Amino acid sequence: MDTASCLISEEHDRIYGKWFSFVDSDRDGRITENDAICFFAMSNLPRCVLKQIWATADSKRQGYLAFKEFATAMKLVALAQAGNEITQDSLAHADLQKLNPPVMEGLDTLLNINKHSTKVIDGLKRLYSLKLELLEITYRFNEFASPLLTNSDFDAKPMVMLLGQYSTGKTTFIKHLLKCDYPGARIGLEPTTDKFTIVMSGPNERTIFGNTIALQTDMPFTGLTKFGTEFLSKFECSQMPHSLLEHITFVDTPGVLSGEKQRIHRSYDFTGVTSWFAAKCDLIILLFDPHKIDISDEFNNVIRSLHGHEDKIRVVLNKADQVDTEQLIRVNRALIWSLAKVLPNRPEVMRIYNGSFNDKPTNNVAVDPILKKVFEREQNDLLSDLKDIPNNVCDLKIRAFVRRAKAAKVHAYIISHLKNKMPIILGKAMAQQRLIDNLENEFAEVRRKYNLPLGDFPDVQRFKEALSGHNIDEFKKLKPKMIQAVDVMLTSDIPQLLRTFGNSYES
Helix, strand or coil: CCHHHHHHHHHHHHHHHHHHHHHCCCCCCCEEHHHHHHHHHCCCCCHHHHHHHHHHHCCCCCCEECHHHHHHHHHHHHHHHCCCCCCCCCCCCCCHHHCCCCCCCCHHHHHHHHHHHHHHHHHHHHHHHHHHHHHHHHCCHHHHCCCCCCHHHHHCCCEEEEEEECCCCHHHHHHHHHCCCCCCCCCCCCCCCCCEEEEEECCCCEEEEHHHHCCCCCCCCHHHHHHHHHHHCCEEEEEECCCHHHCCEEEECCCECCHHHHHCCCCCCHHHHHHHHHHHCCEEEEEEECCECCCCHHHHHHHHCCCCCHHHEEEEECCHHHCCHHHHHHHHHHHHHHHHHHCCCCCCCCCEEECCCCCCCCCCCCCCHHHHHHHHHHHHHHHHHHHHCHHHHHHHHHHHHHHHHHHHHHHHHHHHHHHHCCCCCCCHHHHHHHHHHCHHHHHHHHHHHHCCCHHHCCCHHHHHHHHCCCCHHHCCCCCHHHHHHHHHHHHHHHHHHHHHCCCCCCC
16 A cells, blocks of 8 residues: 555544544443434434344444444445445455545534533543542431432433323423334323333334343433332333434423322322433423413322522423413413412512413414414524534533532531531430421521622521431531632633634634
């Protein structure tokens, strides 16, 4: 091979190396079919051709591609784009010196954004392990609020959770966005979605049981094992290849019980599970319909469990075309009043998105032309919020990280404060009960002493429940150096990280 050919080969290997690193999101040096399917689709080749390319490149039937096999696959893609038939001998007969890398639509933009996102997320991982994780472990933050973070939590795609009573259109909403069914989707007038269902991207249409997905360390769901086998039997993952699911994962939830159905007790901590997902999700959609705007006791508990995540909430009045204009105005007023009672930390009037999020035409009998335009505008506004999520991955990760750091810092102050209130020898049990009963006043004392914002404090009732299972005397006293490290991280390290990687479109 002459010098020019060597230079071309090296340049192509450099390009393929960059692409390989982009697709190999877990950095294990292997690309599985699940990793590759979305990337290969950028070639715009038919699915049957891509299957043949995979089979040819993975000649040893390992189920994955290392870099050498990946480069082979890319050369096969280039040959197919040039109109060549793909066989086992395609590369042997091709003029590789004249074969340029394939055209992958939209890849350059993704590489720029991914380069920025990867650096920021890697920076957050480093800050967490160096400065925040030790504080969380020392003061047992993971036992009160949220499990310790893993790499899969940082690398996870943005998530959107849908909550609402049965038959308010949660599953239909997801189908409306996907424009197709997904495995396991069930729709009906009575409760049909009886499980927490993760709807995410995958190489094939399939359903994975909760016990299996909760054990996969490359997924951000391992923390759900704490809710027990009864919950895991009501948890599943629905995978399918879809362009939207390459960027967003949806969480479909069981219908919240109301009326007589509330007498049926669930076999797992439903509110605890929704709270766990709320901490992980980037957007929470509360769905109502005009005939189900009452907030039941269970729904009230669920909404209150979203404390600290009010900025993620979007309220949707679905099926709004089923009532006339006068009724719709009354329904909106009643819903605003009901929400104001269960979201006391949100004094502003919450915006309600009115619309009909399904594939059926608007009911023109009940809806006048002006209102129909309002529905279309509000539906477009909500869909824009959803479409913006993949473009704001870094901002969302940083926002969640900062919120967690502030909550962990406040938690450390609370735990050490309670520890200091315990007697040295006698009366420890009575002192602990007195502190738990008087927890709201203890929170206020901590807030005044350290000048902390109210919004960073946990929900008093949920903290009481968690605290009752611990021995306060075993807690650690305050370690100012740990607090100082988190303060430096928030005021200096994170702003420096943003300044360093602040422009995702810089080369």
